[in-house]
Amino acid sequence: MALFVSIDHRLGAFRLRANFACEGRLTALFGPSGSGKTSVVSTIAGLLKPDTARIVIDGEALTDTQSGVCLPAHRRQIGYVFQEARLFPHMNVRQNLTYAQMFGGRGGRAGASFESVVEMLGVGPLLQRQPSLLSGGEKQRVAIGRALLSHPRLLLMDEPLASLDEARKQEILPFIERLRDEALVPIVYVSHSLAEVRRLADFVVVMDHGAVVDSGPPQSALREALFQDTSRDEADVNVLDVLQTEQLADGRRALTTRAGVFHAPQGERLPTRVSVSSCALIITLDDPGRAAVPSILQGVVRSIAREGEGQTCRVIVRAGEADLVARAPEAFVRDTGLREGAHVYLLVTALRMS
Amino acid sequence: MFDAGLTADEWIAVRLSAQVAFVAMAASVPLAVGTAFLLARGRFWGRAALDALVHLPLILPPVVTGYLLLLSFGRNGLLGAFFADYFGLVFAFRWTGAALACAIMGFPLMVRAIRLSIEAVDRKLEHAASTLGAKPAMVFATVTLPLILPGVLAGAVLSFAKAMGEFGATITFVSNIPGETQTLPSAIYAYTQVPGGDAGAMRLTLISIVISVSALLLSEVLARRVARRIAA
Numbered sequence: 001m002a003l004f005v006s007i008d009h010r011l012g013a014f015r016l017r018a019n020f021a022c023e024g025r026l027t028a029l030f031g032p033s034g035s036g037k038t039s040v041v042s043t044i045a046g047l048l049k050p051d052t053a054r055i056v057i058d059g060e061a062l063t064d065t066q067s068g069v070c071l072p073a074h075r076r077q078i079g080y081v082f083q084e085a086r087l088f089p090h091m092n093v094r095q096n097l098t099y100a101q102m103f104g105g106r107g108g109r110a111g112a113s114f115e116s117v118v119e120m121l122g123v124g125p126l127l128q129r130q131p132s133l134l135s136g137g138e139k140q141r142v143a144i145g146r147a148l149l150s151h152p153r154l155l156l157m158d159e160p161l162a163s164l165d166e167a168r169k170q171e172i173l174p175f176i177e178r179l180r181d182e183a184l185v186p187i188v189y190v191s192h193s194l195a196e197v198r199r200l201a202d203f204v205v206v207m208d209h210g211a212v213v214d215s216g217p218p219q220s221a222l223r224e225a226l227f228q229d230t231s232r233d234e235a236d237v238n239v240l241d242v243l244q245t246e247q248l249a250d251g252r253r254a255l256t257t258r259a260g261v262f263h264a265p266q267g268e269r270l271p272t273r274v275s276v277s278s279c280a281l282i283i284t285l286d287d288p289g290r291a292a293v294p295s296i297l298q299g300v301v302r303s304i305a306r307e308g309e310g311q312t313c314r315v316i317v318r319a320g321e322a323d324l325v326a327r328a329p330e331a332f333v334r335d336t337g338l339r340e341g342a343h344v345y346l347l348v349t350a351l352r353m354s
Numbered sequence: 355m356f357d358a359g360l361t362a363d364e365w366i367a368v369r370l371s372a373q374v375a376f377v378a379m380a381a382s383v384p385l386a387v388g389t390a391f392l393l394a395r396g397r398f399w400g401r402a403a404l405d406a407l408v409h410l411p412l413i414l415p416p417v418v419t420g421y422l423l424l425l426s427f428g429r430n431g432l433l434g435a436f437f438a439d440y441f442g443l444v445f446a447f448r449w450t451g452a453a454l455a456c457a458i459m460g461f462p463l464m465v466r467a468i469r470l471s472i473e474a475v476d477r478k479l480e481h482a483a484s485t486l487g488a489k490p491a492m493v494f495a496t497v498t499l500p501l502i503l504p505g506v507l508a509g510a511v512l513s514f515a516k517a518m519g520e521f522g523a524t525i526t527f528v529s530n531i532p533g534e535t536q537t538l539p540s541a542i543y544a545y546t547q548v549p550g551g552d553a554g555a556m557r558l559t560l561i562s563i564v565i566s567v568s569a570l571l572l573s574e575v576l577a578r579r580v581a582r583r584i585a586a
Binding site for chain 1: 483
């Protein structure tokens with residue numbers, strides 16, 4: 001699936017200008033609340049009529065204001081999973097699912113069968129229930145199933161996990177991964193959660209203030225985002241005050257903090273703070289010697305905790321007089337026998353100054 | 355035959371009233387849903403005027419509404435002649451005219467109830483239905499209509515109750531002809547105008563109370579059942 005999006009739309013004082021193209025199995029629209037992500041997917045779905053736009057899927061223009069094309073939502077064959085599930089309250093789960101089949105499944109497009117979707121999402125025991133008797137996670141699973149059964153050529157998911165607690169999120173995430181891995185349908189996934197985007201996306205479009213600020217594979221597109229405050233809880237950004245700045249002979253600066261010394265390129269302003277994302281800290285047991293990184297810190301492991309997903313560990317390292325949060329794969333912790341009290345080096349691969 | 359102590363003429367008045375009220379209600383529902391939709395969702399020039407027109411029977415003296423009906427739907431009235439010529443439908447001094455008067459008097463009540471329920475519908479559900487491939491007409495039939503059903507029921511019952519009690523516009527428009535246009539309120543009124551009519555008036559008053567209260571209870575039961583189906 002190749003998706004091309006170009007939107008210029010004014011909503012009151014808000015201006016949305018988004019241009020991107022993507023081909024991935026799961027493209028994430030990532031950015032803080034109010035950055036225009038939902039407006040973009042609403043436009044793709046045909047629920048929002050933009051001032052100027054061109055939306056093309058696999059060569060077919062769904063919206064092209066220049067030539068006056070704007071297919072209504074019901075003729076786009078685009079599934080939409082909303083943040084609040086939006087199950088029909090007057091129908092039970094089975095009726096909600098067959099509703100999609102009745103209208104969407106008619107287009108002659110092949111797609112998942114009722115049985116396979118029910119089985120995959122584990123909603124078999126819920127079929128006779130009314131939506132109001134479902135938990136948040138169950139509702140969202142039914143909503144995903146309903147969208148799939150309309151046999152869409154593209155599935156839009158707008159923060160499908162945002163209203164769920166951590167346990168419920170973990171309940172849904174594997175299903176979305178399965179959708180992606182089995183390539184059942186290409187997905188455009190809206191989220192402001194760095195953890196979700198990192199886990200799910202193979203292509204990321206970063207948005208801010210109504211504009212696309214970056215796009216590409218997650219590793220490169222998310223680099224900047226790692227530092228942004230919106231995702232601080234998940235990214236665990238370490239923020240350190242600069243105690244002393246020293247100008248080095250080679251033009252760089254040495255910034256002394258409670259955790260140790262960081263080397264920073266010459267800049268105009270004197271930084272008062274450095275921020276290091278937990279993901280930008282690499283733990284090594286052996287002295288890495290000289291490395292092309294801004295800093296190498298030393299410290300002692302104070303605690304190791306497995307994270308909810310069970311694939312990474314959150315490691316607290318006492319470096320100097322500061323506790324830093326770092327992350328390490330669980331396999332690394334297991335293989336090296338890393339434990340509390342161990343002496344480690346921290347490679348700081350990226351830092352942000354302010 | 356069980357007569358509840360009523361005379362044959364009184365029974366006829368009761369049956370006629372129920373018939374008039376039911377026809378008035380049934381004929382109003384589709385129009386009221388359409389009007390309520392226009393008022394709730396429409397963005398067009400003259401919406402305020404339509405709103406005022408719909409509410410007019412509520413604020414005008416019923417006798418004025420009846421007189422206006424007589425002018426427009428009478429045998430020589432513009433609309434009256436039109437319906438008589440093209441549909442063979444005569445309103446003047448017929449029970450159909452009583453139904454028309456009742457429908458118009460109850461219309462604002464019905465529209466108000468339905469309009470409130472339309473405004474309460476979460477449009478996001480309609481959007482969800484359209485992303486699933488349902489055409490606008492199907493979205494209305496399968497999502498919007500079921501969701502506003504409690505409001506439609508409430509409006510219908512209000513209109514029925516209003517029709518059972520309508521007097522001023524009816525008697526002005528179609529007079530008080532036993533067996534043709536003499537509804538329950540007209541019959542009660544007739545009794546109060548003759549000496550010794552008290553007993554008859556009282557019997558019909560009791561009947562009137564029973565019918566109205568039953569209609570109200572029925573609507574409560576129906577509305578609750580529908581609401582449970584939708585919410586639970």
